[in-house]
Amino acid sequence: MKRDRILLAHGGGGALTRELIEEVIAPTLDNAVLRPLDDSAVLGINGERWAFTTDSYVVKPVEFPGGDIGRLAICGTINDLATQAARPMWLSLGLILEEGVPVALLRRVLQSIRAVSDELGVPVVTGDTKVVERGTCDQMYINTAGIGRCEAPWPVGAARARAGDAVILSGPIGLHGIAVMSRREGIAFTTSVVSDCAPLWPLVRAVLDTGAELHTLRDPTRGGVAAAVHEIARASGVGIRLWESAIPVPSEVRGACELLGLDPLTIANEGKLLVICPAQEADRVVAAMRAHPLGRGAAVVGEVLEKPKGMALLRTTIGGERVIDLPSGEDLPRIC
Amino acid sequence: MKRDRILLAHGGGGALTRELIEEVIAPTLDNAVLRPLDDSAVLGINGERWAFTTDSYVVKPVEFPGGDIGRLAICGTINDLATQAARPMWLSLGLILEEGVPVALLRRVLQSIRAVSDELGVPVVTGDTKVVERGTCDQMYINTAGIGRCEAPWPVGAARARAGDAVILSGPIGLHGIAVMSRREGIAFTTSVVSDCAPLWPLVRAVLDTGAELHTLRDPTRGGVAAAVHEIARASGVGIRLWESAIPVPSEVRGACELLGLDPLTIANEGKLLVICPAQEADRVVAAMRAHPLGRGAAVVGEVLEKPKGMALLRTTIGGERVIDLPSGEDLPRIC
Numbered sequence: 001m002k003r004d005r006i007l008l009a010h011g012g013g014g015a016l017t018r019e020l021i022e023e024v025i026a027p028t029l030d031n032a033v034l035r036p037l038d039d040s041a042v043l044g045i046n047g048e049r050w051a052f053t054t055d056s057y058v059v060k061p062v063e064f065p066g067g068d069i070g071r072l073a074i075c076g077t078i079n080d081l082a083t084q085a086a087r088p089m090w091l092s093l094g095l096i097l098e099e100g101v102p103v104a105l106l107r108r109v110l111q112s113i114r115a116v117s118d119e120l121g122v123p124v125v126t127g128d129t130k131v132v133e134r135g136t137c138d139q140m141y142i143n144t145a146g147i148g149r150c151e152a153p154w155p156v157g158a159a160r161a162r163a164g165d166a167v168i169l170s171g172p173i174g175l176h177g178i179a180v181m182s183r184r185e186g187i188a189f190t191t192s193v194v195s196d197c198a199p200l201w202p203l204v205r206a207v208l209d210t211g212a213e214l215h216t217l218r219d220p221t222r223g224g225v226a227a228a229v230h231e232i233a234r235a236s237g238v239g240i241r242l243w244e245s246a247i248p249v250p251s252e253v254r255g256a257c258e259l260l261g262l263d264p265l266t267i268a269n270e271g272k273l274l275v276i277c278p279a280q281e282a283d284r285v286v287a288a289m290r291a292h293p294l295g296r297g298a299a300v301v302g303e304v305l306e307k308p309k310g311m312a313l314l315r316t317t318i319g320g321e322r323v324i325d326l327p328s329g330e331d332l333p334r335i336c
Numbered sequence: 337m338k339r340d341r342i343l344l345a346h347g348g349g350g351a352l353t354r355e356l357i358e359e360v361i362a363p364t365l366d367n368a369v370l371r372p373l374d375d376s377a378v379l380g381i382n383g384e385r386w387a388f389t390t391d392s393y394v395v396k397p398v399e400f401p402g403g404d405i406g407r408l409a410i411c412g413t414i415n416d417l418a419t420q421a422a423r424p425m426w427l428s429l430g431l432i433l434e435e436g437v438p439v440a441l442l443r444r445v446l447q448s449i450r451a452v453s454d455e456l457g458v459p460v461v462t463g464d465t466k467v468v469e470r471g472t473c474d475q476m477y478i479n480t481a482g483i484g485r486c487e488a489p490w491p492v493g494a495a496r497a498r499a500g501d502a503v504i505l506s507g508p509i510g511l512h513g514i515a516v517m518s519r520r521e522g523i524a525f526t527t528s529v530v531s532d533c534a535p536l537w538p539l540v541r542a543v544l545d546t547g548a549e550l551h552t553l554r555d556p557t558r559g560g561v562a563a564a565v566h567e568i569a570r571a572s573g574v575g576i577r578l579w580e581s582a583i584p585v586p587s588e589v590r591g592a593c594e595l596l597g598l599d600p601l602t603i604a605n606e607g608k609l610l611v612i613c614p615a616q617e618a619d620r621v622v623a624a625m626r627a628h629p630l631g632r633g634a635a636v637v638g639e640v641l642e643k644p645k646g647m648a649l650l651r652t653t654i655g656g657e658r659v660i661d662l663p664s665g666e667d668l669p670r671i672c
Contacts, residue, residue, distance in 0.1 A: 001439055003439065004437060004438060004439050004440065005436050005437065005438055006433045006435060006436065006437045006438075006439060006442065006467055007435060007467070008435050008467050008468075009467075010433070010465070010467050011433065011465060011466045011467025012467075012469070017465065017588065021465065024439060024442060024443060025445070025446060025463065027432075028443070028446040028447060028449075028450050029429070029446065029449065029450060029453070029459075029460045029463070030460040031460070031461065033426070033459055033461040034459065034460060034461050034462065034463075038612070040462060041426070041428075041461035041462040042425055043425075043461070043483070045381060045382075045386075046381075046382050046384070048382070050381075050427065051426070052426060052461060052462055052483060053462050054428035054429070054430045054462055054463060054464050054479065054481055055430065055464045056430040056431070056432050056464055056466045056479060057466075058432060058466045058468050059444065078592060089379075090369070090377070090379055090388060092377075092388060092389070092390035092391070092481050093365070093391070094390045094391065094392040094479045094481075095361075096392050096394060096432075096477055097342045097346070097347065098342070099341045099342060099343060099344050100341050100342065101341065102340060102341055102342075103337060103339065103340050103341060103342060103360065104340065106342065106360060107360060107364070110360070110361060110364040110365065111364060113364075113365065114364050114365060122371060123365075123367040123369055123370065124365045124367070125367065125369040125370050125377035125379070125388060126370065126376060126388055126389050126390055127361065127365070127370075127390065128347070128390050128391045128392055129347060129357065129361065129655060130347045130351065130392045130393075130394045130477075130670075131342055131343070131344050131345075131346050131347025131348075131669070132344075132347070132394050132474065132477075132670060133474075133669070133670075135471060136472075136473060136474040137472060137473065138472040140470065141432055141466075141468075141477065143392060143430045143479035143481075143561065145390055145428050145430075145481035147379070147388060149468060208626040211444075255399060279471075282544075311394070333467070333468075333469070334468060334469075335468075
């Protein structure tokens with residue numbers, strides 16, 4: 001790695017995050033189960049496939065339109081299991097609290113956690129609480145880990161997209177990132193955008209129920225749809241072409257992106273699902289998604305190509321084509 | 337809860353931690369698997385018992401004599417599984433890094449993690465990395481979660497100690513806490529004390545191999561032996577009497593405790609094992625522990641009594657008896 005100190009962008013989910021993981025973290029910890037670097041590890045337990053995942057949450061501010069750090073953490077971990085086609089079964093909760101944080105805020109965050117936990121029937125079964133001095137945390141950071149049982153008849157993953165597949169997206173993009181930024185100190189602007197933060201397992205189960213041959217499931221969080229398709233193109237050794245005209249960008253998201261100088265494709269989502277499956281299966285997958293409240297806006301938004309390998313392209317609304325760059329990760333720190 | 341803001345002592349592993357967990361966290365998240373509030377949750381998977389645990393680590397400084405935050409995190413999670421008599425199988429790693437932290441420090445911490453992982457054959461299979469701005473973290477915080485397979489023929493736990501049991505301790509106390517404090521900015525003192533931070537699973541497996549009827553296993557970390565016996569006495573509805581003369585306190589630990597005004601019984605250990613089993617089984621358990629490098633100093637250090645229920649007592653070297661109070665948690669912030 002060229003840099004000798006950690007930059008904020010190393011946590012942004014883009015090119016610098018990839019560099020840190022691929023050059024420092026993954027080589028040191030390397031083993032066969034870790035190696036795919038998917039959202040969840042897949043474990044063999046008594047001949048069954050189980051998924052295991054973890055994420056830390058440092059979103060700023062901890063409460064935002066449509067959610068808070070608790071809802072975000074539980075949904076994020078459920079979604080990392082769901083994108084491995086795993087039914088979430090048990091969650092852990094690690095709290096790091098800043099000295100002086102109001103107990104009332106902690107109670108609200110715990111109630112958000114409980115609400116999602118009850119909605120999905122996934123209990124928090126183990127936890128830990130640490131407290132650090134004022135000025136060594138930003139109110140609270142949360143880690144959640146989760147265990148789920150894989151319910152797809154075959155493995156799904158970032159490396160399984162194939163030329164001829166369709167790329168399906170469950171709805172409008174950019175809502176989470178813009179909702180959080182609208183309340184960020186020093187940036188705050190007026191918008192009615194609300195985070196899409198939601199647990200995707202019921203939508204994934206509906207997609208599984210179609211019996212379609214699913215190749216890849218992904219929730220485009222840090223780095224947005226851009227980072228997700230980049231990662232899939234690279235892991236699968238394929239090209240991915242998205243059609244700009246097919247990707248729903250709410251006008252308020254578009255406006256905020258212009259204000260902030262950001263590309264909507266790079267904005268984090270916390271309740272959207274990307275599905276990659278053979279093109280001939282796409283219609284029934286889209287139909288199943290549209291029948292679910294979290295997938296009302298589902299549409300085919302692109303295609304998987306043989307080439308250019310490892311690259312993502314955007315067919316623009318005016319008919320041109322541009323490369324979708326992997327975002328550097330500098331634009332939206334602490335979005336999740 | 338009386339206080340409306342979080343205090344450092346809420347993370348100290350003592351009375352205030354208990355208050356926070358019992359009055360705020362546990363009631364909100366309550367469910368049957370969480371309820372025992374043991375070091376690990378016990379999950380039923382296809383008729384087998386599996387253990388699942390999480391801990392966040394905020395130790396300050398991140399490198400100390402005998403270890404660093406990486407070794408501490410991996411050992412801590414392995415030990416929380418081991419004290420459920422569970423063989424550690426898979427670990428997760430969540431990193432929260434402060435902007436500006438040297439990549440070389442991160443590399444050293446990851447290498448410490450790898451070393452323990454290799455020693456025990458327990459891979460880190462999934463992870464996550466976040467970065468926060470300078471001044472919103474203290475170099476790095478680590479969360480580890482772990483999954484293990486329970487290998488005791490019956491459940492063990494804090495609630496299973498019975499009158500007539502012996503309390504066995506694997507060796508000298510206070511080494512981790514004093515080693516960390518000796519390097520703490522503003523406190524640093526000269527000592528040759530080295531943290532006992534170590535993975536206890538091989539020692540637990542050796543104890544299981546005796547076939548003794550184990551009731552409770554515990555690693556006395558935050559709050560030390562005092563908090564551990566308190567918790568066991570309360571959960572089991574028994575009294576516990578420790579014999580001061582039987583508890584090995586290294587002279588340097590004793591000296592540092594006098595300097596800092598601390599009770600060695602409340603100092604954190606990260607490589608010690610408390611075993612509670614019927615008194616008639618104690619000799620062979622102690623013999624098995626002494627035959628293991630991590631248990632050379634093992635001895636019976638106390639007894640479980642019918643009364644006073646929920647209380648821990650110390651028979652002092654001069655023949656008196658005093659109550660062992662649950663530490664408040666104020667004395668040693670950020671010791672793990």
